[in-house]
Amino acid sequence: QVQLVESGGGLVQAGGSLRLSCVASGRTSNSYAMGWFRQAPGKEREFVAGVTWSGGSTIYADSVKGRFTISRNNAKNTVSLQMNSLKPEDTAVYYCASRLFRVVPDSAAYDYWGQGTQVTVSS
Numbered sequence: 868q869v870q871l872v873e874s875g876g877g878l879v880q881a882g883g884s885l886r887l888s889c890v891a892s893g894r895t896s897n898s899y900a901m902g903w904f905r906q907a908p909g910k911e912r913e914f915v916a917g918v919t920w921s922g923g924s925t926i927y928a929d930s931v932k933g934r935f936t937i938s939r940n941n942a943k944n945t946v947s948l949q950m951n952s953l954k955p956e957d958t959a960v961y962y963c964a965s966r967l968f969r970v971v972p973d974s975a976a977y978d979y980w981g982q983g984t985q986v987t988v989s990s
Contacts, residue, residue, distance in 0.1 A: 869893045869979040871963050876984030879953055883988070887948040889963030889981055900970035901939055901946040902977060905959035905986075915961070916948060917970035926970060931957075953988045960985050 875887040889901070902917035916927045916937040925937050939946040946963060961984050964977035
């Protein structure tokens, strides 16, 4: 089992920045790919960004490319999401998730999930 705990959410004005963090514990392994997803009220959960176990490859949703950056520190079992130029449409609960090996944008492929952290962007 892997436990994931997110932090760093909050309220920010449009154009501002936030940095989300996710700490993994339990049966952690450098073989796990990590992803960030988000879910806004009344909408389905959507992929935001993902990083391979090595940190050498990242993928992003088109809606956040150029604004968000995902990174990981395997020595600390953490993955971060730096969010810049935030927009009201980025408002959602943000979740980190992990799965073995490959990073993919499909939420159904992830085995472990955190409890989520709320991000609210005011206009």
